[in-house]
Amino acid sequence: MTHGDVDVSKREAVFEGFFKVERLSLRHRLFRGDWSPVFQRELFIRPDATCVLPYDPDRDEVVLIEQFRAGALGREQAPWLLELVAGIHDKDEDPVEVARREAEEEAGLTLGEVEPVLSYLVSPGGSDEFVHLYCGRVDAAGAGGIHGLDEENEDIRVHVMPAQQAIDLIGTTRVNNAAALITLQWFAAHRSALRQKWLGQ
Template sequence: MTAGIDTPDRRGRTGLDRQGRGLDGNPDVRIVDVELLSSDWYVLRKTTFDYRGPDGTWTRQQRETYDRGDGAAVLLYDAGRGTVVLTRQFRLPAYVNGHPDGMLLEVPAGLLDGDAPEEAIRREAAEETGLAIGEPQRVFAPYMSPGSVTERLHCFAAPYDGSSPLADRAGVAEEGEDIAVVELPFAKALSMVRTGEIADAKTVMLLQWAALEGLLK
């Protein structure tokens, strides 16, 4: 008996080795086997598949995929004041991979956890910044690291009311969150992309989208 396969894992899940079996959308790919490597909070699988190349030759390959569920992110902006609201928090993976202190400036974001993307961004904006947002605009939904991570990130932009003072800190304490709320002029945020002070991919993408669209001056 294996947790996550035929008995519930710590999150009550079973059948985690069935993800990907039976896919038939690509005639050049045949799923052979799916092995569950880990099902702690997220899920790590090793998939064996046959792949047919352009010359018709079939080769057997293996890939590991990390499944943390899909997420959503939102760029909060005040067009009248020309500002955006970001968060600053500690990210261990960035820290161990060369970031000086692991403190990243980011747009509010989080996993869907069963919610629709629009509901998720409203929840995350409230939890991470204390702000209620206006009508969100769907921007794009990229795969963030398709070589190994299954996550698709639903990205939005939404206005916020900057006329009231912002909270200094936010986050859900029970989840270990300690988040600083940072309001910046949009031009300053763009310059921080150029200097590398903003190095989070989803944040870079949304700021550059806003610049291309002329969302803020």
């Protein structure tokens, strides 16, 4: 199946605020060969995003950030989450440049080498959001404090921790968002090779 096996007959904006929602009227080819009836789907529209795990191979430390997330309201956990540095792309912006910009804005860090992890669709049943994941080399000495842009209502606390402590957060409620879990799992598997690559050991 390809894009040619989908026929979108109508696309209309049903909400436009901080985010955007569109309603699609469409049909698609079925596995048996004929076409589905026309049906509707609401789609959460969001630009691509990039997330990066800052890692200091010399100190074997990682940097995570903590901030308020409205999507966690109503859950048993507090709505302040430990996350990766992350940001939404401006039009035609390169993912690595987003990683570098957001590392400065959200954590006061300058990225050196950047290692790609993977890219994925966040929730394709209802959103077109696509996320790029990276691990970026930093000097974590002196990292910390409160960061973020006032005009974006950001209030971000920076946490520096030993790499193994961050890995041990996998499977806990302290880190339970997809981008951080995926990247920390990747980091756990590639940490030794990454240190060897970046330190030349």
